[in-house]
Amino acid sequence: MKVAVLRFPGTNCEFDTQYAFEKLGHETELVWHESDTLPSDIDMVVVPGGFSYGDYLRSGAIARFSPVMKAVTKYANEGGKVLGICNGFQILTEAGLLPGALKRNNNLHFISKHQTLRVENTDNAFLNQCETGEVLNIPIAHADGNYYIDDEGLEKLEANGQILVRYCDENGNRVVVNGSVTSIAGVCNEKKNVFGLMPHPERALESILGSEDGMKMLKGFGA
Amino acid sequence: MTAIVNVFLKEGVLDPQGKATHHALDSLGFEGVKDVRIGKQIVLQLDTDDKAKAEAEVKEMCETLLANTVIEDYNIEIK
Numbered sequence: 001m002k003v004a005v006l007r008f009p010g011t012n013c014e015f016d017t018q019y020a021f022e023k024l025g026h027e028t029e030l031v032w033h034e035s036d037t038l039p040s041d042i043d044m045v046v047v048p049g050g051f052s053y054g055d056y057l058r059s060g061a062i063a064r065f066s067p068v069m070k071a072v073t074k075y076a077n078e079g080g081k082v083l084g085i086c087n088g089f090q091i092l093t094e095a096g097l098l099p100g101a102l103k104r105n106n107n108l109h110f111i112s113k114h115q116t117l118r119v120e121n122t123d124n125a126f127l128n129q130c131e132t133g134e135v136l137n138i139p140i141a142h143a144d145g146n147y148y149i150d151d152e153g154l155e156k157l158e159a160n161g162q163i164l165v166r167y168c169d170e171n172g173n174r175v176v177v178n179g180s181v182t183s184i185a186g187v188c189n190e191k192k193n194v195f196g197l198m199p200h201p202e203r204a205l206e207s208i209l210g211s212e213d214g215m216k217m218l219k220g221f222g223a
Numbered sequence: 224m225t226a227i228v229n230v231f232l233k234e235g236v237l238d239p240q241g242k243a244t245h246h247a248l249d250s251l252g253f254e255g256v257k258d259v260r261i262g263k264q265i266v267l268q269l270d271t272d273d274k275a276k277a278e279a280e281v282k283e284m285c286e287t288l289l290a291n292t293v294i295e296d297y298n299i300e301i302k
Contacts, residue, residue, distance in 0.1 A: 058291055065288070094291065101293040103232070106239045148236060148294050179237065 001026045001043040001222045006072070006088075008033040008063045013049035013085065013202060020202035020218055021046070033066040044081035044221055045072055047088030049141075049200060059102065059144040060090035069095055081125055081221065082194045086142055089186070089196030098189055098196045099157065100149035105142070106179030112141040114210055115177060117185055117199060118168040121161045124192045128220045135172050136165070136213040138199040140185075145198040147180035147187075154181060162188050165197060224269045226281045227300040230290045231262035265289055277301050 018028040052063035084092040092098045119134040164186040167177040174183040186197025204214030232238045245259040290297040
């Protein structure tokens with residue numbers, strides 16, 4: 001599999017993301033935000049974490065108008081797989097490729113720690129190596145991770161199985177981490193080819209660094 | 224012309240900054256504050272004297288970039 005990893009001014013997780021997919025045996029290519037095309041031989045696009053455009057105006061608000069995002073939107077609309085991690089999730093919601101929005105954490109803090117997540121749905125290309133109800137340990141690091149969607153939107157997410165992961169305790173019970181609606185940490189679109197989550201699976205690749213659960217998550221894409 | 228755009232979180236969307244500031248005002252003894260909402264103000268200098276045109280353009284700017292209408296409302300004042 002070949003993975004395009006996007007790079008905006010202020011992106012800082014692109015190399016970790018490349019490392020993760022290469023560790024899984026995939027080929028990767030960095031794509032600069034000014035490019036108006038994606039490499040023709042790719043199997044998926046990852047919008048990595050960081051602080052694109054310094055989070056000015058709103059996180060992801062300016063990056064979504066980069067030339068490369070037009071190509072990503074076209075790729076996604078044609079059924080291509082797209083994953084947004086952290087700032088990448090924010091960019092995909094701003095671009096309208098994922099429902100909802102991410103606002104400032106309720107406690108106004110930048111939260112950086114390992115966090116347990118409950119797998120909510122495995123009927124998708126991302127979490128097919130996990131089990132529903134499984135608890136994963138994945139780091140989070142964000143100030144604007146407070147997922148918001150209105151009640152009608154939430155019902156739709158639930159009905160379509162679009163909620164991927166929720167913040168939980170070690171027993172899988174929901175916990176409030178940043179104020180997200182029903183503790184949502186990640187969602188996908190209705191067609192289940194665009195995925196976004198605030199936690200960083202690419203930072204959980206080896207047990208010596210606290211967790212290798214991220215491998216399990218990212219493995220799904222190549223399965 | 225000058226356009227002043229105010230962007231606020233929608234009613235019903237919790238404003239954590241407003242809430243923290245409200246709490247701080249209470250702690251300082253300022254009584255009688257019922258609610259605090261924090262937004263941002265964007266001031267644009269426009270190269271036009273046509274108020275209607277300016278308003279239409281700024282509205283489009285708000286819908287496209289300046290506000291995220293999933294969570295935010297905005298108002299526009301043209302001077």
